[in-house]
Amino acid sequence: MANKAITSRDVDFAKWYTDVVTAAKLASYSNVKGCVIFEPNGWAIWERIQQEMDKMFKKTGHRNVAMPMLIPESLINKEGELIEGFAPEVAWVTEGGQKKLEERLCIRPTSESLFSDYYSSVVKSYRDLPMKYNQWCSVMRWEKETRPFLRSREFFWQEGHTVHATKEEAEEETIGMLNVYKTFFEDYLAVPVVAGLKTEKEKFAGAEYTYTIEALMHNGIALQSGTSHYFGQKFAKAYDIKFLNKNNELEYCYQTSWGVSNRMIGALIMVHGDDNGLVLPPKIAPKQVVIIPIGDTENVINTVDAIYNDLEKAGVSVYVDNTEKSPGFKFAEAEVNGVPVRIEVGKRDLENNNITVARRDTSEKMVISKDSDIVNYVTDLMNDIQNNLYNKAKKHLESLTFEARTKEEVEKIMNEHPGFVKADWCGDLECELKMKEIKGTKSRCILEHEKPLTGKCVMCGKEAKHLVVWGIQY
């Protein structure tokens, strides 16, 4: 029984997506063009993501800071490639305190310039290194279209910025943080990803190279989900970040940055969601279990209380829906919100000493004795749901991952059903651009450790340098 407020996913995927965002009360459009409002259900998911990722960042030796949200034009202009890349999409503050400013300030589109400026003033010696800082904040990019969580002028993210004494250490950091992202996506979001190197065309403005993780949405469209950049000494030279090395010589630092954004919420929706709404993996769900009393006999009330207390004590995020709505309405609401486990405590079930447990991912209902070890049962069930969601997504990704040996094969695949297409590439920009003519297909990433399929570029037939994953992107 599908939710009537939600267009079927197979009928119109884009409409289904916005319907889920609205029905699950994740976000709403604001009267500020290009910006969305994170409603409580949406922000609660972002808080869960922050909590878990932040632990991983801290465990790997990072500390949080906060840089200003504004960047003077002269400061952001210091690194040529960065400003060239971002100039078309920044917002400028030109008036403050009822006066025209002498210098324009942009709202940060990303904060390499601020971190670099800071590092240049505090880094003196190799003893100060590495400095591994991160900030959780919002940034502004003047986008033309808005799609909640996927594309908006203001969006929330974290940006890590680190400086190191050696190239090796900075490169380790770059790949290390990519792996943190990959682990988080797979273990918490239950979203499998493909990891690899961006092409020259697709790398971050100002980076020597960029690593990426790419997820595949249910409709076969790719979502760039997290990137990790190695800067070498580029920014260090532009912003004069020097340190005295062990030989007492002045040397430029080696630098990285890495970020993931509220796009992750978009990925959660489009990988796990269904025609009944959101489906949240237990490890990231703000509320893991809802208990719904049916009737108000003493037995019902006492049983609800007992189960609630046991689960709560065990550290499960649980709530009782005690509102005046009908049970059916409560079921639907918990469903559309993606709550992983629903426990129904009803008068009639209790007469047989039973309660009913429903899992959101498969819609299965289980009747179990009210005297069973419910904490254990729910904990196991949540593990099972977490694994099932990952495995289902992984299977789906695999079923939509293709190999193409000719241009025609790429075209055939993208026309039938888009997905990830592995194909050889010579490394030339021209061939990459030609690929775009096939329904906008772009390189997702280079698989550094895999050999080309045929050894010949799928577009021009010349010698292949890389095996590349291609796809159509959000």
Add this chain to the structure above:
Amino acid sequence: MANKAITSRDVDFAKWYTDVVTAAKLASYSNVKGCVIFEPNGWAIWERIQQEMDKMFKKTGHRNVAMPMLIPESLINKEGELIEGFAPEVAWVTEGGQKKLEERLCIRPTSESLFSDYYSSVVKSYRDLPMKYNQWCSVMRWEKETRPFLRSREFFWQEGHTVHATKEEAEEETIGMLNVYKTFFEDYLAVPVVAGLKTEKEKFAGAEYTYTIEALMHNGIALQSGTSHYFGQKFAKAYDIKFLNKNNELEYCYQTSWGVSNRMIGALIMVHGDDNGLVLPPKIAPKQVVIIPIGDTENVINTVDAIYNDLEKAGVSVYVDNTEKSPGFKFAEAEVNGVPVRIEVGKRDLENNNITVARRDTSEKMVISKDSDIVNYVTDLMNDIQNNLYNKAKKHLESLTFEARTKEEVEKIMNEHPGFVKADWCGDLECELKMKEIKGTKSRCILEHEKPLTGKCVMCGKEAKHLVVWGIQY
């Protein structure tokens, strides 16, 4: 033995303050005029404040959201008093995506307009009410002077915004959240406050009335530390927030807002700090205990490990300073950073089966047996430190709280040593402004439940309406 990098508090309080901020690495000035950088030590305190306050907000039924950071000029202009109050200090975005914008957008100085606009679109019936939302974010006010944590163009805060079906409920919320702030200041920050009503002149632009908590810094200067506003139906009328009440009639909502900011970090410094640097109350300290090994014998290493593991398991936030610095340097660093408890594990102490424990608040050193119940000892000690800091601050506040029955008495007090001065007031703006001529003395708050001292206004001699606390403010 005072820290050489820190000017004595009694010699130059302002210099002492900035020296502590720098020496404890809390914040540094950025190259963005009027904005500071929160360095890791400073941001970690803000994170602790957020964690604990956020729990209190959620326990009292609030949920977090995120509104856009920009406000179109036409939207913020809807409520006349608000924009009149904030117009002189907003920053305007006038260009975006390489185009001049049709309408200016200001960076939020506060978000009543955005929340009101949102509520007007989602509130339909009394069943939707109350809606009690909060957001943690930064806001921008174009200040001329900068003092880290006390005054800066961009600052961090939380702003709660609620809508209710009745006046009574909204008024309860206003005073309820003031009490949450008061509890947090006293129980976590160990900062005693005076709570009361702002005068008409000092209330928030657009509010019917404003409650405030006021703290007193070590030098006798007052710090407005948190405010809670009752709006009545003012914003509801300006932004058209209507609901169908139980009688099926359309009615305007009743509204509140309340906020505290990173000023709290300034209060922590200026209430508890000393000539050795920061002093943090254990309940808010990011690191509560530091263990410093002296020597590297097996016994030292094993004892350090054992104590660390025990404390960590007990939920104490503890770290081992294993850097290559000298023990003396490590002591000084932990001291300047305000770590409440320092445990020294030294070879010589261990020969007598002892370790040394030092408390930051009194600088006392205690030698205890390494076989004692250290978790218990440290837990008790932290409670004692927390209470001692509060009691010391409370005593200080009391010693600097005066009663004045004449204008001359006010002058005498403010000239000798500023503090809180209780004095009667007739309620006229003129007398309030005259008070300002005494070294900038302003009303801090009206003590609603206390009777006037003499019954006559301290300035004009006419009948007194209120007993008011006056002070010189940051």
